Amino acid sequence: MAGSGTAHLQRDGALLSAQNLVRTYKAKGGRRVQALSDVSLDIVGGETLGVVGESGSGKSTLARAIMALPAPDSGAVAFDGADMLAARGAALRSLRHRMQMVFQDPLSSLNPAHRILDIVAMPLLVAGRGTAAERRQIVLETLGRVGLDGEQIGHRRPYELSGGQCQRVSIARALVLRPRLLVCDEPVSALDVSVQAQVLNLLEDTKAAFALTMLFISHDLGVVKSISDRVAVMYLGKLCEIAPTDSLYAAPRHPYTATLLASVPSLKPRRRTQQPQMPRGETPSPLDVPSGCRFRTRCPAATDRCAREEPQIRAIEGTPGHFVACHHPGSADVSSASAR
Amino acid sequence: MTTPLLEVDDLQTHFHLPHGTLRAVDGVSFTLDAGRTLGIVGESGSGKSVLARSIIGLLPMAQARRAGGRVLFAGRDLRQLSESQMRQVRGRQIAMIFQDPLTSLNPVMTVGRQIVQVLRQHTDLSTAAAKTRAVELLNEVGIPDPKQRAGEYAHRMSGGMRQRIVIAIALACNPRLLIADEPTTALDVTVQAQILDLLRRLQDRHAMALILITHNLGVVAEMCDDVAVMYAGRIVEQAPVGDILERPRMRYTHALLQSVPDIDTPSHARLPVIPGQPPNLIAPPVGCRFAPRCGFRQDRCEGEVPPQREAGAHHRFACFNPAPEH
Numbered sequence: 001m002a003g004s005g006t007a008h009l010q011r012d013g014a015l016l017s018a019q020n021l022v023r024t025y026k027a028k029g030g031r032r033v034q035a036l037s038d039v040s041l042d043i044v045g046g047e048t049l050g051v052v053g054e055s056g057s058g059k060s061t062l063a064r065a066i067m068a069l070p071a072p073d074s075g076a077v078a079f080d081g082a083d084m085l086a087a088r089g090a091a092l093r094s095l096r097h098r099m100q101m102v103f104q105d106p107l108s109s110l111n112p113a114h115r116i117l118d119i120v121a122m123p124l125l126v127a128g129r130g131t132a133a134e135r136r137q138i139v140l141e142t143l144g145r146v147g148l149d150g151e152q153i154g155h156r157r158p159y160e161l162s163g164g165q166c167q168r169v170s171i172a173r174a175l176v177l178r179p180r181l182l183v184c185d186e187p188v189s190a191l192d193v194s195v196q197a198q199v200l201n202l203l204e205d206t207k208a209a210f211a212l213t214m215l216f217i218s219h220d221l222g223v224v225k226s227i228s229d230r231v232a233v234m235y236l237g238k239l240c241e242i243a244p245t246d247s248l249y250a251a252p253r254h255p256y257t258a259t260l261l262a263s264v265p266s267l268k269p270r271r272r273t274q275q276p277q278m279p280r281g282e283t284p285s286p287l288d289v290p291s292g293c294r295f296r297t298r299c300p301a302a303t304d305r306c307a308r309e310e311p312q313i314r315a316i317e318g319t320p321g322h323f324v325a326c327h328h329p330g331s332a333d334v335s336s337a338s339a340r
Numbered sequence: 341m342t343t344p345l346l347e348v349d350d351l352q353t354h355f356h357l358p359h360g361t362l363r364a365v366d367g368v369s370f371t372l373d374a375g376r377t378l379g380i381v382g383e384s385g386s387g388k389s390v391l392a393r394s395i396i397g398l399l400p401m402a403q404a405r406r407a408g409g410r411v412l413f414a415g416r417d418l419r420q421l422s423e424s425q426m427r428q429v430r431g432r433q434i435a436m437i438f439q440d441p442l443t444s445l446n447p448v449m450t451v452g453r454q455i456v457q458v459l460r461q462h463t464d465l466s467t468a469a470a471k472t473r474a475v476e477l478l479n480e481v482g483i484p485d486p487k488q489r490a491g492e493y494a495h496r497m498s499g500g501m502r503q504r505i506v507i508a509i510a511l512a513c514n515p516r517l518l519i520a521d522e523p524t525t526a527l528d529v530t531v532q533a534q535i536l537d538l539l540r541r542l543q544d545r546h547a548m549a550l551i552l553i554t555h556n557l558g559v560v561a562e563m564c565d566d567v568a569v570m571y572a573g574r575i576v577e578q579a580p581v582g583d584i585l586e587r588p589r590m591r592y593t594h595a596l597l598q599s600v601p602d603i604d605t606p607s608h609a610r611l612p613v614i615p616g617q618p619p620n621l622i623a624p625p626v627g628c629r630f631a632p633r634c635g636f637r638q639d640r641c642e643g644e645v646p647p648q649r650e651a652g653a654h655h656r657f658a659c660f661n662p663a664p665e666h
Contacts, residue, residue, distance in 0.1 A: 054528035162617050192383040193555065194614035197599035201611055219529065222558075226601035226609065245607045263533035265558030267585055267602050278537055279530035282498050 004038040005312035008242050008323035014042035014078075015213045016099075016181060021065050021075035023058075033286045035061040036072060037237040043181070048207065048214040050228030050245070052221055052260070056286050057234040059217045063183050066215070067099055068092065080180060097127050100174035104186035106166030110158040110173075116143075117154035120173045127177060138176055145209065146172045146202060164195035171202065175210060182207070183215045188223060200227055221264050225249055230321070233257045236286060236294040239313065243322035253316055253329040256295045293327070301328040343415060344371040345549050346395070346517060351409035353387075353394045355401060360622040364390040366573035367409070372566075374516065377543065377550040379560040379581070382570035383596075385618055388553045391570070392519050395551075396434050397426045414516070432462040435510035439522040441502035445494040451505045452478075452490025458512045477508040482538060500531035507538065514546055521553045536563055557600055561585055566654070569593045572619050572629035579655035589651050589662040592630040628660070636661045 006019060023036035036058045043049045053059045065072040068084055077084035080098060087095055100123070103109040110119055120139045124130060130138065143150035146168040158166055167187060174182055184203065188196040204227065207214055218224050224231055225245055232242040233254065241254040252258045259279045280298045284290060290297050296306040305327050313325040353365040365387045372378050382388045393399050395411050397418060411418040418429065430436075438444050446454055455474035459465050465473060471490075478486035481504040494502055503523060510518055520539065524532035536559065543550050552563055560567055561581060568578040569590065577590040588594045598612040616633040619625055625632055631641040638661050646658040651665070 054530065164617070192618075193557070193596060194383060194599050195617075197601070197611040197613045198615075200601065201613060204608070204610075220601075221529070222601040222603045222605070225603055225607050226605060226611065228607060249603060249607075259530060261603065263530045264603050265532075265536070265556065265562040266604060267558055267561050267597070267600065268604065278534055282500050282531055283528070 004040075004238070004310060005314070005325065006040045007313050007315060009040060009042050010044060013044045015045040015080060016066065016215075017042040017076075017078045018062075018066055019076045021062065021072045021077070023061050023065050023072045027287055031287050034237050034289070035286065036065055038075075039234070039237070039239050040075075041232055041239065041242065043213055043215055045180075045213050046211070047229040048216055048227055050224035050231040051215065051217045051234060052219065052224050052231060053234035054219060054260075054283060056236065056283055058237040059219075059234050060185055061237075062234070063101070063185050063215060063217055067096060067101065067183060069096075093127075097123070097177045098179050099181040099183060100177060100179040102167070102170050102174050102182065102184045102187045105190050106163050106170055107158055109170055110166055112158055115155050115157055116148075116161070116169055117150060119158070119169060120150075120176055123173060123177050129177070139172075142172045142176050143169075145175070145206065148172065162195075163191055164198055167191060167195075167199050168202065171199075171206065175206060178210065179212070181213045181215065183217075185217045186219070187216075189218065189220065196223070203227065221249075221260060233260070236283060236289055238294055239325060240295065241322075241324045241326075242313075243316075243319070243324075247319050247322050251319070251330075253322065253324040254295075254326045255299045255301050255328075255330060258330055259298070293325075301326075301330075303328065342373070345374040345414060346372040347410075347412040348395065349410045349412070351391070351394060351411060352407035353390050353399065354405050354407040355403045356405055357403060357622070362621050363407075363573050363624065364404075364621060365394055366621075366624075368570075368573075368575050369409075370568055370575060370578060372517070372549050372551065374549055375543075375547045376566065377552060377564045379564035379567045380551060380553045380570060381555065381557060381560055381567060381596075383555060383618060385572075385621070386570040387573040387621075388570050389521055392436065392521050392551065392553050396430050396436055396519065397421075397423075398430075398436070428462075431458060431515075432513045433515055434517045434519065435513070435515040436519040436521065437503075437506050437510050437523050439525050441499060441506045441526070442494060444506050445502060447493065447495060450491050450493055451497075454505075455490075455509055455512055458509055462513045473512075474508075477512060478505070480542070481505070481508045481511075482534075483508075498531075499527050500534060503527065503531075503535055504538065507535075507542070511542060511546065511548075515548060517549045517551070518543070519551045519553070522555070523552070524559065525554070525556070532559075539563070557585075557597065558602070569596070572624055573621055574629065574658070576630065576659070577655075577657040579651075579657075583652065583655050587651075587655075587665065589655070589665070590630075590657040590659045591634050591636050591661070591663060593657070594663045595635075628658070 019040045021036050021039045025033045027033050051059045071085050121135045124135045140150040148168050188199050228245050231245050231248045233240045235256050241257045292308050293306040296302040311325045311327050313323050316322040349369050351368045355362040380388045452474050456470040459470040475486045483489050524535050564581045567581050567584040568575045571592050577593045595614045627644050628641045628646050631637045641660050646660045648656045648658050
């Protein structure tokens with residue numbers, strides 16, 4: 001299957017290390033969907049790790065498994081020196097206070113009946129921090145840091161704000177506990193282009209100001225490139241490739257990564273001048289995944305071996321930090337889907 | 341000079357709401373020649389979808405009013421046609437496809453029957469001939485095993501497959517104009533590439549004009565001959581695609597292009613942003629509607645609507661203080 005193994009994990013410096021995560025959901029007729037199949041990755045303190053993949057790749061399941069919301073069926077998650085999956089009760093809650101999340105839909109992730117001040121104060125209240133006056137102080141200050149005037153909008157409710165403002169409120173809510181890790185699941189996908197740029201810049205600024213580490217999940221390869229230090233590519237519950245951003249975009253080694261990149265419409269007009277090789281077929285049903293490498297049914301480089309044997313993730317020589325799970329990785333000078 | 345296939349002249353579509361009149365499309369003019377592709381880009385609320393629906397007379401709400409303007413299609417003003425005349429134009433001469441392929445398809449009718457229905461409605465094919473033609477159409481849009489698939493229901497198909505079915509239905513009567521409203525927005529990027537490629541090939545084969553409505557500037561760059569940029573109910577700039585992407589003049593177009601994180605932009609590059617939000621279309625700004633968010637506004641931008649100015653043969657824009665020509 002496209003990508004098991006732990007060769008790419010760093011020895012030290014990881015704020016979060018997830019190993020061999022498996023998450024299975026029940027489907028109709030007693031069948032099971034493996035949404036996350038033996039995925040390992042780590043996030044170094046201070047970096048932004050981007051995760052890209054299409055629908056059904058398991059990227060959101062991964063984010064939730066890391067936060068134990070819900071916990072994966074098997075695997076291990078070490079966060080800030082603690083075992084995330086063994087922790088229970090107060091210990092687990094205190095770990096979760098150090099990892100906060102920003103969701104895709106800014107409106108539905110905020111309680112419509114609550115005022116902005118109360119929404120942003122909620123994590124402090126749940127964590128039992130400070131007096132009401134101290135909490136209010138932290139909330140106003142944090143709202144200011146994300147570019148909102150709490151005195152002015154604090155008494156409004158989410159539906160009275162724009163999508164971009166709601167996403168700023170979500171970010172403020174994630175920041176009030178001063179977490180170490182911010183998990184962003186498609187945080188700009190519901191926003192218009194002009195507002196999207198505002199929120200991306202804000203995330204970069206808050207990351208620097210609050211010394212955050214970030215896990216950034218998106219289906220948009222341009223957005224992920226703009227914000228990430230390293231990027232992991234997922235396909236059907238498996239990790240295909242993980243590499244420093246520039247290395248991945250300049251010279252993708254996994255045929256799936258190459259296909260993805262070649263599929264993104266670019267701002268350079270090329271109508272009728274250059275036909276990139278079309279991706280083959282569509283993602284198979286997660287109920288019926290291909291044997292061996294899961295991408296082989298759409299892969300231009302697939303051989304018999306890909307059907308028999310699941311590729312293990314391994315280092316690419318000469319490009320530090322670049323790992324790929326493929327029997328026939330493309331060469332460095334090939335950056336299109338036509339990789340042999 | 342030949343007459344264009346479609347000529348939209350000062351089109352206005354308003355919605356009468358309890359708290360005022362919303363000017364969703366407010367004085368839009370453009371022309372489209374046979375076989376060409378026009379991209380209409382804009383953010384949510386810019387009026388691009390209402391514009392498309394105004395052209396084919398399918399307005400989304402009872403409160404919608406045709407407030408003025410003309411839509412000349414092959415010389416006829418579509419706004420003057422009766423509903424039954426309009427039904428003859430829709431489907432046969434102008435077809436439209438929407439963002440969500442699942443809601444466009446009938447869930448309780450096989451996809452084959454849906455195509456047969458369209459063919460029977462608009463052509464004089466017999467049922468047997470229409471069935472054969474339906475399978476041909478499914479084959480043409482790249483559905484594997486088309487004969488068997490014709491007997492299946494839409495819910496058994498993937499998103500990409502459904503959009504192919506919708507395209508097959510739209511093309512059933514060889515329309516002269518296809519309007520595609522965000523046809524790939526709900527699809528994964530690899531499937532989007534396939535659907536765009538399909539549209540391109542079918543358009544060439546059928547010599548069909550295409551209006552492609554999208555918020556994705558990359559899709560515009562890949563697909564379109566010409567582009568119209570909409571902001572707050574108006575077209576603020578229109579030009580051949582190369583001019584829009586490389587020599588935008590109107591300040592909004594310029595800022596919009598800069599704010600897109602493209603896969604060719606270096607990582608961690610600071611994205612230039614457009615401050616603020618698009619205006620409320622019930623009480624829009626008096627002058628240029630982009631003025632409140634524009635870093636280059638002058639006094640008159642706030643009081644006067646900038647007229648369309650020419651910049652080269654097919655390039656028009658509405659701005660008092662445009663970006664300089666390079």
